[in-house]
Amino acid sequence: MAYDETGTDGIAVLAADGLTADQVAERVAAGKTNDVPDRASRSIRDIVRANVFTRINAILGILLGIVLATGSIIDGMFGLLIIANSGIGIIQEVRAKRTLDKLAIVSQTKPVVRRDGTAVAMAPREVVLDDLIELGSGDQIVVDGVVVEASALDIDESLLTGEADPVHKSVGDPVLSGSFVAAGSGCYRATKVGSDAYAAKLAEEASKFTLVHSELRSGIDKILKFITYLMIPAGLLIIYNQLFSSGQSLRPALNGMVAALVPMVPEGLVLMTSIAFAVGVVRLGQRQCLVQELPAIEGLARVDVVCADKTGTLTENGMRLSELRCAEPEDAGPAGVALAAMAADDPRPNASVLAIREAFPDNPGWGEATAQAPFSSAKKWSGQSYGSHGNWVLGAPDVLLDPGSVMARQAEDAGASGLRVLLLGSCDVPVDHPAAPGVVTPRALVILEQRVRPDARGTLEYFASQNVTVKVISGDNAVSVGAVAGSLGLPGGERPVDARTLPSDPESLADTLEDSTTFGRVRPDQKREMVAALQSRGHTVAMTGDGVNDVLALKDADIGVSMGSGSPATRAVAQIVLLDNKFATLPYVVGEGRRVIGNIERVSNLFLTKTVYSVLLAFLIGLTGALSQVFDFEPVPYPFLPRHVTIAAWFTIGIPAFILSLAPNNERARSGFVPRVMRLAVPSGVIIGVTTFISYLLVYAGPEQTQTQKVQAGTSALITLIMIALWVLAVVARPYVWWKLVLIFGSVAAYLVLFALPFTRTFFELDPTNVAATTSALACGLVGVVLVEVAWWVTGRLHGEHRRLFAPPEDLPGRQ
Template identity: 40%
Template sequence: MTDINKGLTQGEADEKMRRGECSGSFSVKSKSVGKIFSENIFTLFNLINVVIAVCVALVGAYRNMLFMGVVLCNTAIGIIQEIRSKRTLDKLAVISAPKAHVIRGGEQKILPVAEIVTGDIMQLSSGGQICADGVLVRGELDVDESLLTGESEAVAKRPGDELYSGSFVVSGSGRAEVTRVGAEAYANRIAVSARKPRKRRSEMMDSINRIISVISVCILPFALVLFTKSLFVARQELQYSVTSTAAAIIGMIPEGLVLLTSIALAVSSIRLAKRNTLCQDLYCAESLARVDVLCLDKTGTITTGRMKVAGLRMLDTDYPAEDALSALAVALGAENQTMAAVAAKYPPRGSTVCIKTEPFSSARKWSGAQLEGFGTLILGAPSFVLNAEEYSRISEICSEHSAVGQRVLLLAQSDRPLPGKSLPERLSPKALVVLTDEIRESAPATLKYFREQGVELKVISGDDPVTVSSVAAKAGLPGSESYVDASKLRDDEIQEAALKYTVFGRVTPQRKLELVQSLKKAGHKVAMTGDGVNDVLALREADCSIAMQSGSDAARCVSQLVLLDSDFSSMPLAVEEGRRCINNIQRSAALFLVKTVFSFLMAVLFLFVGSAYPFQPIQLTLISALFIGAPSFLLALEPNHSRVEGSFIANVLRRALPGGLTVVLGVGALLVMQSVFSIPQERISVMAVFNTAAVCFGVLIGVCRPFRKWHTVMLAAVAAAFCGAVWLLGGLFYITPLNLCEWLCVAILIPSSLVVLRGLTVLLNKFLRRWSGGFPAAPRLKKAAAAVVLALSALYAVWLGAVFTDYLQVSCGSYPVFARQQPDGTSVGILYRIEDSKVLIFSRKE
């Protein structure tokens, strides 16, 4: 055991630090910069685009690599946002890091917590934080362990009692010997769960990633077949074959949608930061907007964590109780929450000479002072201040207030001097001081907002359930009378209780976790607020976690949202930001998926026709930028606080499918015109660009409804920009002049496409309203995509056998993999020679 008066020597402390027996050997750390870079760079989305870019670069078509700008922007935004959140969080950890007062070599020193070692003697005093686990060896303390247990009542500590890191000294002073540091400390044993990263889910990004995942199954076979067909069947040049195949593949990937989502959520994060709400990842506002159950902690959310005087119950109507309380508050000072509440209610009313004071003690349950003109005043728990007979006269009044969650203190007076740690004789009860938790001014309005938005509210606290229920009722929480003592629930009752009750008292950290898990198991999207180490497990499990800046470092580290001013009233703003993002991205995402839909369907179409793919990558970039990208970013920033309803992917495809199908039908019509009027391939490409731009413009008009004035300006600007690009930069985008016949075809095709677009939109929405099953569930989509690819491959093989009937007659030692006879009698194809296992490309004139 370490000497209480001298403590460790500096040499002994240094040796223990070298052995790792210090608090610095453990910390809850935020994500490293290197990990942020790797998670944002090495993604499936980036891999596909880089491979395509390399192929395009190898054939020298550098201007068709413009799409990589979107990829780089998307990656940069994700990295910058996460690093910004990390730095803010790390600064908060530094700012809130406490200092420890320890005895080293007989002298008191102030050290960073990281330098505390086992065996150190900590000097503790009122208002200070206990920075490491230890045993009290001198003095008496009242300790607030609410960040660890959730219970707001102070706990009395005597020599030999355990002290836990993360708790605070409410009153008293003493010295404690450090017994556990680092990962062994009580708070860190709970917080260690926070160190294991948990991937947060975003329905929007999950839907987008699901689309990319499905497309990735199709990309390789489509790319190989389209490239082979373009080079050997359509007899296109190598560069054109590569770029047209790249255009087909790029068109399938909604890269702009990923960028749009990242930017919109980043803007929301910045907006929330200005309102003292830190977003620790891009998707937390979306997660909060989708929740339907919000679990609240009483302290710090509904209440301020402080007490206030609710009133006086006079026992001696002639006694100046308010003046006495004012003088007592001046004499004792704000030594604890009770005296701070009394001082706030009864400010100083003149000078009073203080002869002697006795601070509050959890063991005695009272404090007092001997004042000139008032005698000895005692303020404390009635049952501890009065004898049994005297207490019985006021017990009913006390029980009346306790039943509604209020605390009752007795003000008693005596003409005898204050003897010290014992009560004076001839005490006379004068008044009952009724105390209650101070409800946040904004709490009723905030709870009302969530109730109106259809969010079910539940209060989970470590305090007595009756007290918590009373506080919740005062804050206007519906169903507050439905409460339960969670410590009495069996494990098999948790699931039913989580759904049945509104208020939960005496909840342990593990029980909080089980309640959140039960709510999620029942199909709810759960948000959890908390500020203590005891909340860490539940915060990490919740779909959306919210921590207070004034809370523990562990709680902030695992939470998605941190309220920097510790004010729960900022939550509605976060919900509205999330709704604006989801609704607007959901609306404008239809524009991006139009390109994905028609690119996918056209890739299928061009497996079975002899013409080359009609688009160049840079042409799709032009359409994407003007009719999809720029308008979508503008629409994504509009105010839109409507409730989020339905599945993201289902809502988007309702608008995207008609547009994509219309583009494909238009290209099909162009192929017919090409066959009839012998239109060259490069002009078919131009006509396809014009028609696709018109269809996307039509989809954009539908997305803008209901119209606002600025929508008209935007639509006019988009049309003008496209015409300007075609006129001034036609060569850059492979826009070649059309003759009169071709212009007439375009003039007929575009109005027809717009009519078809409207008809398909009406029919599809009508069909979807009748189809109660909606779109396929997520786990089935990838399997369905694989099945489609296999079916198309089989169909393609059958088509080869049916259409390419003029196969070359070759020796039995080799056979053609792919061959066709051209109109001029030339046979081209790929030959596999068995004897030397070589693949040969041949061309032979019959």
């Protein structure tokens, strides 16, 4: 089918009817569809591959092969870590994928497509080449196309070009996917779909990097890189010692080498991080919260300023007409008729127009408007001209009226009680005239009621208790915004600032934002500037919004949060979408982020402590081998078998780390993840490594030791290591609540059972029966415990961190 690009009757017929079912079928068969991969999802095959073929699994697999080659299957138990790492990671990520996919379908932008003369909302992937797609304010353009109908159509291309000013579009003008409608309405024909569309090409580029910075992930990457550098020399030393210097036969030498190398690998750190994020996605999904970029969970936990709109955030979206207050008694009839005509002619009515339409349902039959001026957040008014019936405008009284007029004062008084007030006026020029609205004659105040959300006060109180500042930034009248904010108890809410009086200088603007909390009559470009000003003062800013006027600020904020009922454009740029439209869901998102960050920090302490002491112990053992060649003494073999290091990690790291990674945690997120983790892990790891080495040397009977003496020496070193490692667990778990104490005592009891039962002693080659050796081990362990405790208190004092053993009573009911 040929198309005329010049706006002739061919286009007009097409614009009215759209493609037929047969034409759609032809394009689907030819592959001319908009079937592009979902943004946030990857296939199950990719998930399996990513979790199985990892660097850590490869290292453990090679070491497992070495152990199995010696015939010691029991010492290969650490190989179960490969299965556990892969299996748990796959299960959790598949759960998270399914949750995200379901929520993404709910949140998906559904363009309105004309086919066979009927307009139907459908999924973007169902759009085909040459489809006609209707446009209204806030709609996102899902494929590239050419405009075939336009009524005061302005397209915002800032997400593509960075240019904030909307671009006026006429029939025949191109439109690009990824842009959105700032004002007006129209229709366009799809000319590029699928991977050919501009937005799809951008998405392909964007998928190559993470859009939200994650300090947690980048910190773990730094730590892993540091560990890799340490492992290389330590590994080479221990290999040299075990295979060439120790004088052992091949099998025990290889087992000792593997036992030294396995615990250096922080095999559970990345796994626990992935699990924590995945479980966070599932938990938030159960609260109808779509996380479009995973690190956003972490980012919101670091937020210290939340910028919230009034309408749709603190108040409910729906409105009802409270009063029509006419300028003159004789204006009542004409005003009602004009409102009915304007509301009936609006193809995409907002909440205010819907309330007017409900109050004045009878269309007077004035016919199609001779001129239209769609509402925009910049000018704060809309209008329609109806020839002999006059030119009518509807908008903000403080924009359209003289501030000193009687009606302006009446509007101010009504707004002061929290009501939304619009002015209906007639003007002396058509509404599309360059000088519009010209001279406005006030005809009536349209007073609308908005209900404050019942959960708004509790949400604001939560943020206040967490030292998160809330700034109410609205396009509504400042007095009205202040009335709502003040009624909710927001500090400073009763002193609203009219954004038209704000300084343009960034420094002065930042000063004003620091001192005030409530702002009205804020333009979209000002919202963006306010976010930048707050960020310039070191704040981490979350911006919530649901309207097209919020898009630029959402994009520039550290974390953008959109309501599910918001415009498609806001949902597209936000990292988090609250599908239930509840501002009260935000504290749960913050809490989930804090749980992820706080718990991963705890878990990282455990895994990195193990890596530090393993590397140090390997260094010390390896050095004895190297120095023995110089000073002519017998080198010391590695004290442990692979099965020993496996059980040492079971109850000091493995099981406790899994529980701690999923436990409640309401500690506020702080920057400096890597230094804080290293402050505990390095001293603790050094203490464990050194005391374990000393404990082993004290009972080591020399190269001529019997098998029994060898087992007793290894057992003594293991007792010292486990004692101090358990105390590190006890330190990491602070502040204590009842379940953490149960976890610690349970881990201690598990090791007592392992060392007490004859079966487990034989199976794991443990022999604590040598009283002197065991006493020596306990003494070394006790010294290590004291040193770890002292180091914890001292580092806290040096870095100004408040240390406490037990959680305060107010944190007990479910916060810890």
